[in-house]
Amino acid sequence: MKSSHKAVATTAISRLFVLELNAGNIHVMNTDGSDRRTIVTGCHLPDGIVVDVDAGHIYWSNMGxxxxxxxxxxxxxxxxxxxxxxVAQGKTHTPKQIILEKRAGKLYWCDREGMRVMRSNLDGSQIETLVESGKGDADSRDQRRWCVGLAIDPKFQKIYWSQKGPDNGGLGRIFRANVEIPAGQTAANRSDIEVFVDGLPEPIDLELDLNKRILYWTDRGDPPRGNTVNRTSIDNGSHEPEILVSHLMEGIGIALDVSNDRMFVTDFAGSIYTARLDGSEERNFLYAQGNLTGIAYAEIPQEK
Structure with a gap:
C-alpha cells in the first residue's frame, strides 16, 4: 500500500533579523531591506539575537x-x-551578544555588568558561568571588565569574547580561552585565559568565519580605529587587526553570510550596512531605523 503523504518541496529564503533597542522591537527583512516586518514588540532593551534554523526559533537577550x-x-x-x-529576569545581569552552539545544545552569551561569560541549555536550564572578570558594584564600574561580544571555535573548543573598556579609552580587549574551565579551577581564577587582541577603542560584537579561520568584530570607539569593522586570523601568530569598514556611527551588530561572501552590520544611529567579507562594495541600505543593536542572518526554509 502506497503512502498518501507527498514530500513537500522547500526552498530557502535569506533573511535578516534585526533588534531595535529603543523601541524594543524585532524586525525581519530581506537582505536588501525589503519586505520588512515587525515580529516581536515589547522587548526589554534587546541586544543580541541568534537563529536556530532547524528548530524554527529565534533567541534574543534583553539587557534590561x-x-x-x-x-x-x-x-x-x-x-x-x-x-x-x-532565562528569567535576574538570572543574568545585562546579557549582550548571544550565540548558539547547536551540536552541544547550548546558548552562550556575555553579561556586561555581570562581568561574565555564561551558557545554558536551549531551554534555559543549567545556567553556568564560564568566565568571571569581576564581582560586585566596585568592579562593575570598571568598564575594562565588561564582557560584551563572543564567538566559539568548535574545532579547537575555544571561546573568544570582548571586554570593551571605557568609552574611546583604547583599553578594549578580545580574550581567548578553552570553552571548558580547567579541572580544579573556577570561572574567576581559570589560568587558560589569554589576551588575543588589546589596545582597541571599544570592541563590541564578534563573528567567526570558521572556514577561513578569521575573527571579525565591530568597534564603536572613535576613529580612526573605532567605528569600524575589523578582522584577524585566529590561527596565525600576528593578530594585528585589519580595518575593513569605517565611518560607522557606533557599530554594534555583525552577521556573516560566508557562502555568499558578504557581511551585515548595524550601528547605533540606525543604519544597516552590507559589504563583501574583505570590506569592499560597502553600502548602507537602510538608515535612521532607530537604535539598532544585534543582527542575525539566516536562510529560512519555505514551502514552494
Missing part, C-alpha cells in the same frame, strides 16, 4: 536596566509567535 539586574533571554518562532522567557 543595568542597575536593576533584570536582564533576561527569550525565545520565539520565526514569526514571533510562541514567545517564551527561558
Amino acid at each position: 536596566i543595568p542597575n536593576l539586574n533584570d536582564g533576561s533571554i527569550e525565545r520565539a518562532d520565526f514569526d514571533g509567535k510562541n514567545r517564551k522567557a527561558i
